[in-house]
Amino acid sequence: MTVDKKNISDQIDHLFRYEYGKLVSVLTKTFGTSNIELAEDVVQEAMLEALHKWTYNGVPDNPVGWIYKVAKYKAVNILNREKYKRAYASEVAHHLQSEWTLEPTLRHIFTDKEIADDQLRMIFTCCHPSVSTDSQVSLTLKTLCGFSIPEIAKAFLTTEENINKRLVRARKTIKAADIPFEVPTGNELEQRLSSVLETIYLLFNEGYNATSGTNLIRYELCEEAIRLAEIIASNPNVKSSNTYALLALMTLNTARFNSRMDEFDNLLDLEHQDRSQWDKELIKKGLYYLDFATEQNEVSMYHILATISAHHCTALTYESTDWEGILALYDLLIKIDKSPIVLLNRAVVLSKTSTPQKALEQLQKIKGNPAFYSYLPYYTTKAALHFQNNEVKIAIELLNAALELPVEKKRKNLIDRKIKEYSKNN
Amino acid sequence: MQEFMIFIKTKGDHLEGLSPEQQQAHVQKIGEYIGGLMESGKLKGAQPLEMDGAIIQGNKGVFKDGPFNESKEVIVGYFHIVAENLEEAVQIAKANPMFHDAEGAIEVRPIKQMDGIN
Numbered sequence: 001m002t003v004d005k006k007n008i009s010d011q012i013d014h015l016f017r018y019e020y021g022k023l024v025s026v027l028t029k030t031f032g033t034s035n036i037e038l039a040e041d042v043v044q045e046a047m048l049e050a051l052h053k054w055t056y057n058g059v060p061d062n063p064v065g066w067i068y069k070v071a072k073y074k075a076v077n078i079l080n081r082e083k084y085k086r087a088y089a090s091e092v093a094h095h096l097q098s099e100w101t102l103e104p105t106l107r108h109i110f111t112d113k114e115i116a117d118d119q120l121r122m123i124f125t126c127c128h129p130s131v132s133t134d135s136q137v138s139l140t141l142k143t144l145c146g147f148s149i150p151e152i153a154k155a156f157l158t159t160e161e162n163i164n165k166r167l168v169r170a171r172k173t174i175k176a177a178d179i180p181f182e183v184p185t186g187n188e189l190e191q192r193l194s195s196v197l198e199t200i201y202l203l204f205n206e207g208y209n210a211t212s213g214t215n216l217i218r219y220e221l222c223e224e225a226i227r228l229a230e231i232i233a234s235n236p237n238v239k240s241s242n243t244y245a246l247l248a249l250m251t252l253n254t255a256r257f258n259s260r261m262d263e264f265d266n267l268l269d270l271e272h273q274d275r276s277q278w279d280k281e282l283i284k285k286g287l288y289y290l291d292f293a294t295e296q297n298e299v300s301m302y303h304i305l306a307t308i309s310a311h312h313c314t315a316l317t318y319e320s321t322d323w324e325g326i327l328a329l330y331d332l333l334i335k336i337d338k339s340p341i342v343l344l345n346r347a348v349v350l351s352k353t354s355t356p357q358k359a360l361e362q363l364q365k366i367k368g369n370p371a372f373y374s375y376l377p378y379y380t381t382k383a384a385l386h387f388q389n390n391e392v393k394i395a396i397e398l399l400n401a402a403l404e405l406p407v408e409k410k411r412k413n414l415i416d417r418k419i420k421e422y423s424k425n426n
Numbered sequence: 427m428q429e430f431m432i433f434i435k436t437k438g439d440h441l442e443g444l445s446p447e448q449q450q451a452h453v454q455k456i457g458e459y460i461g462g463l464m465e466s467g468k469l470k471g472a473q474p475l476e477m478d479g480a481i482i483q484g485n486k487g488v489f490k491d492g493p494f495n496e497s498k499e500v501i502v503g504y505f506h507i508v509a510e511n512l513e514e515a516v517q518i519a520k521a522n523p524m525f526h527d528a529e530g531a532i533e534v535r536p537i538k539q540m541d542g543i544n
Contacts, residue, residue, distance in 0.1 A: 104461030
């Protein structure tokens with residue numbers, strides 16, 4: 001019985017992830033963007049009802065169809081019951097309130113194409129520039145990816161209360177700004193798409209680089225970011241070279257996700273990763289996306305980063321990496337994004353193509369930049385360069401300074417190991 | 427594009443003579459018709475009306491109830507559509523399968539366009 005129950009809740013969990021966002025999107029169109037929470041509630045209730053019924057009667061043959069049916073009825077009942085209580089700013093709501101148009105409307109809005117389009121509209125609604133970036137990410141995870149508030153809080157190393165506040169704020173903003181449920185067109189599209197891609201990339205980086213949360217949740221964040229970008233890419237009116245470039249970047253990095261940890265859950269840098277652990281299928285997929293991205297003659301930050309990632313993914317060993325090629329890409333990147341972090345990464349590459357000494361000279365130029373005060377990679381990277389330059393003492397001093405930073409335990413362990421490694425060579 | 431109201435009128439229950447199977451097939455046909463209108467974006471709204479209600483005769487502030495006679499033709503529903511012109515609206519009205527199996531009348535009326543305010 002317990003096994004069965006576990007099995008059923010696993011099945012619902014699975015359904016939840018895959019169907020939640022679709023249903024919330026369709027229902028947001030139905031109720032209008034000022035009623036996003038109502039849409040979430042209806043889906044949540046349908047899922048709970050499924051859990052309850054299935055636990056006693058077993059899982060039906062078509063669980064997805066079952067959930068959709070329950071959600072549909074709930075939605076229609078709410079529209080009829082609360083006909084005059086709320087303002088439903090949608091034509092769909094109007095059609096669902098008439099006996100004549102109810103059935104045809106339900107059939108129409110639950111076709112695969114409409115569902116896919118609604119998910120895309122939902123992405124643009126959640127990532128509307130009038131919503132703050134923090135809230136955009138939280139709302140996207142909650143409504144499109146089916147993450148619970150505790151899960152989002154865990155992923156962002158913050159309290160559930162905090163996440164809840166962000167969600168409330170986001171929904172309020174959307175309501176107040178009367179944001180339409182649509183994919184922008186024309187000139188507006190390009191601008192809005194770039195802000196959507198930024199949010200997706202942020203979401204991905206939370207998963208990829210976050211120092212918090214369990215590995216599982218973080219991997220899921222990466223997967224969700226990729227899934228959202230794939231929804232965008234699959235729409236012929238919206239797909240762009242930049243979307244494919246971002247997809248390539250995220251897919252190639254995800255291919256290395258699990259190899260960044262050793263068996264004791266210690267973080268490993270690129271040099272020490274077991275390349276046979278890299279996910280070859282994902283690398284293939286990433287390179288395929290990159291091909292698409294480079295078909296048009298556009299070059300964005302995503303294109304360059306993805307190509308750098310592709311260089312790493314296709315190098316058989318760390319030593320045989322095409323550092324010259326990567327350096328050229330960084331030189332290109334600097335023209336778009338001259339941030340200290342890009343300069344820091346470029347310095348590492350420079351140490352490979354010329355000498356650690358040269359790299360340190362470059363770093364000297366950006367020394368004292370406030371962006372680095374609590375940026376761990378600055379300390380570890382600089383330490384490594386000094387170590388290679390036979391300045392072991394300075395290297396160890398930098399690492400000791402890094403240990404003072406507010407850093408998660410796993411990273412501290414990595415620094416401790418480095419200190420030991422360097423000390424042996426002292 | 428112009429908006430039209432299409433009023434559906436019948437005398438009594440126009441589906442009375444049909445068997446349950448025929449009625450079901452009839453309802454399905456209407457569903458497909460309405461679905462098609464929606465897909466093409468021509469339908470703004472459509473609702474059935476109850477057969478009974480009230481008719482009020484008014485004359486300079488004096489009102490008289492009724493008579494409401496169900497044996498007479500009454501409006502049982504409306505379609506609010508957009509069409510290129512009256513001709514297309516009539517085509518759309520005729521395509522409605524509601525009276526392909528039964529008897530009734532359809533009134534197609536352009537919604538009066540406001541000339542605007544100067």
